[in-house]
Amino acid sequence: MNYVSSVNPGFNIGSLHIAWYGVLIATGMLVAILFCWFFAKYRGVKSDSFVGVALWVIPLSIIGARLYYIAFSGRSWTFVEALQIWHGGMAIYGGVIGGAIGLLIYTLIHKKNFFDYGDIIVPGLIIAQSIGRWGNFINQEAFGWPVTNSAYQTFPFAVYIEHCVQDGCTCGGSGWHMATFFYESYLNLIGFAILTILLVYTKKSGTVVAGYFIWYGIVRAIVETFRTDALFIGNSSLRVSQLLSIILVFVGLCMLFYIYILPIIKTKINKKANNS
Numbered sequence: 001m002n003y004v005s006s007v008n009p010g011f012n013i014g015s016l017h018i019a020w021y022g023v024l025i026a027t028g029m030l031v032a033i034l035f036c037w038f039f040a041k042y043r044g045v046k047s048d049s050f051v052g053v054a055l056w057v058i059p060l061s062i063i064g065a066r067l068y069y070i071a072f073s074g075r076s077w078t079f080v081e082a083l084q085i086w087h088g089g090m091a092i093y094g095g096v097i098g099g100a101i102g103l104l105i106y107t108l109i110h111k112k113n114f115f116d117y118g119d120i121i122v123p124g125l126i127i128a129q130s131i132g133r134w135g136n137f138i139n140q141e142a143f144g145w146p147v148t149n150s151a152y153q154t155f156p157f158a159v160y161i162e163h164c165v166q167d168g169c170t171c172g173g174s175g176w177h178m179a180t181f182f183y184e185s186y187l188n189l190i191g192f193a194i195l196t197i198l199l200v201y202t203k204k205s206g207t208v209v210a211g212y213f214i215w216y217g218i219v220r221a222i223v224e225t226f227r228t229d230a231l232f233i234g235n236s237s238l239r240v241s242q243l244l245s246i247i248l249v250f251v252g253l254c255m256l257f258y259i260y261i262l263p264i265i266k267t268k269i270n271k272k273a274n275n276s
Helices: 020-043 049-072 079-083 092-110 114-139 180-201 207-226 240-275
Strands: 010-013 016-019 158-161 175-178
Touching: 010 020, 016 020, 020 049, 020 114, 020 180, 049 092, 049 114, 092 114, 114 180, 114 207, 180 207, 207 240
Parallel strands: none
Antiparallel strands: 010 016, 158 175
16 A cells, blocks of 8 residues: 655754754745745835735744634643644644734834735745645644545545544544645645736736635635544534635635726716716
């Protein structure tokens, strides 16, 4: 059988342990910053301003990712446990929310257009998410339902899990599981291409942000269905990230309506008023 598992979770430099998950997250952040640097011109933004943006966005995205996970993990946390992020427990949506708050603070302080910056950031964000998902592979987490059909017990459809380490897992132990981390990583890569094209070939501020909301919202809503470690709202069976994904898709569609359709409607109404 084709086993894709048992990856060393990290390495040591002297007494310091470096987790591959952290390396991948840091790599994703670096790629995102470099993307912003080189593509800032497409919204008339100075490249070097993203150094200041990163100082707000990155710390608040880390805090947001942790708080989101803690809020919906379904267990109690001590203050010390909450600070120990190296033990795991981060949520992408929390990071996106925290990062958005950081960007909002930056743009308010410097009196900049939030969506001009957002349009530049989200392609870098989604490629960072694509890279970061491979950290889930290394940690043997964020996988999906068991795969019992031997015809599909091979990567990239499935991944072999030797032992479950993720909170709230209902996997039932070792075995083959849907490689949901890979599905999302691959679809995020496609999303990166789409969002980059939107950034380069569209001029209206907010278009790329809306595209991110729609694309990632759809991807996450679908993938979340198959995951065994989903975060739920209280004691309900409602998956919080799936609900948020649906809301994001709706918001993205409303944004496109406001940016492109509403001006056309207003123009037609004004023409009729002038002709009457």
